Amino acid sequence: MVELYHFWSSVCSVRCRMALEEKGVAWTSRYIDLFKFDQMKPEYLKINPGGIVPTLVHDGNVICESLIINEYIDAAFPGPKLVPADPVKAAHMREFNKRCEDSFDSIVKLTIVNYIVPKLRNRHSEDELKLWASRRPLKYYQDVHSRAIRGEIGDQELAAARADLQGLLDEFERVLTKSGGPWVTGDFTLADVAVAPYMFRLQALGAAAFWSAEKRPRVNAWYQQLAARPAFQKAVSWPDESGGGYEEVGLGAAKRAAG
Numbered sequence: 001m002v003e004l005y006h007f008w009s010s011v012c013s014v015r016c017r018m019a020l021e022e023k024g025v026a027w028t029s030r031y032i033d034l035f036k037f038d039q040m041k042p043e044y045l046k047i048n049p050g051g052i053v054p055t056l057v058h059d060g061n062v063i064c065e066s067l068i069i070n071e072y073i074d075a076a077f078p079g080p081k082l083v084p085a086d087p088v089k090a091a092h093m094r095e096f097n098k099r100c101e102d103s104f105d106s107i108v109k110l111t112i113v114n115y116i117v118p119k120l121r122n123r124h125s126e127d128e129l130k131l132w133a134s135r136r137p138l139k140y141y142q143d144v145h146s147r148a149i150r151g152e153i154g155d156q157e158l159a160a161a162r163a164d165l166q167g168l169l170d171e172f173e174r175v176l177t178k179s180g181g182p183w184v185t186g187d188f189t190l191a192d193v194a195v196a197p198y199m200f201r202l203q204a205l206g207a208a209a210f211w212s213a214e215k216r217p218r219v220n221a222w223y224q225q226l227a228a229r230p231a232f233q234k235a236v237s238w239p240d241e242s243g244g245g246y247e248e249v250g251l252g253a254a255k256r257a258a259g
């Protein structure tokens with residue numbers, strides 16, 4: 001049995017839903033609502049002590065970390081190979097995965113300020129938010145949530161996050177030029193899966209102009225092909241099970257673009 005503990009909009013959850021769909025793996029949803037703080041329930045902390053999603057459980061074996069989960073999914077199940085057989089291409093795939101991981105903090109900051117904290121404020125009091133921020137098992141999330149709630153992640157830091165992500169997109173354009181496309185290493189791999197949810201999130205945040213045809217034509221062509229993949233469409237269409245979606249806080253370009 002394959003179970004995925006996940007949340008509808010979490011970029012790391014989208015990654016794993018996408019890999020499962022690309023491989024054609026039948027899986028059971030275990031929904032963790034981050035806006036209800038399900039990720040900090042004792043039963044979930046037993047399988048993911050960091051209190052983060054996603055977590056994959058396959059026949060009782062627990063696997064954490066989205067990029068590692070995806071390598072596991074590729075190795076453990078039949079279906080199209082998402083890690084190249086060629087060791088050079090596999091190394092390039094992992095280099096790009098690492099580059100995506102290096103920019104995770106920038107995605108988190110833009111997301112927390114523009115989407116997560118505004119949505120949390122619709123559901124909880126300020127005191128509750130502070131309490132739950134301090135209860136997060138990982139110091140990284142304690143800090144980033146506490147700072148966001150106090151309004152300490154300001155314009156300068158958000159501009160730095162956007163600049164960092166534009167740096168990632170420059171690297172993306174460079175590797176697509178080098179591989180000749182259409183995907184990061186030529187054929188579709190876990191590197192494309194790694195970056196796909198960032199792009200979807202940036203689109204939801206209104207930053208799709210970062211990869212306009214004029215600015216980054218190869219990334220632009222990549223995104224158009226990505227948007228046509230059924231696995232991507234399915235992965236990003238998981239409903240917000242407690243309602244509101246991105247639209248609740250005035251976002252949602254991504255959802256509209258996905259149809």
Ligand SMILES: N[C@@H](CCC(=O)N[C@@H](CS)C(=O)NCC(=O)O)C(=O)O
Nearest residue numbers: 010011012051052053054065066067
């Ligand atoms: N490196 C981890 C990061 C996982 C992560 O941080 N997930 C976020 C959602 S994308 C989360 O669960 N956040 C919990 C919180 O904000 O309390 C991975 O790739 O799986």
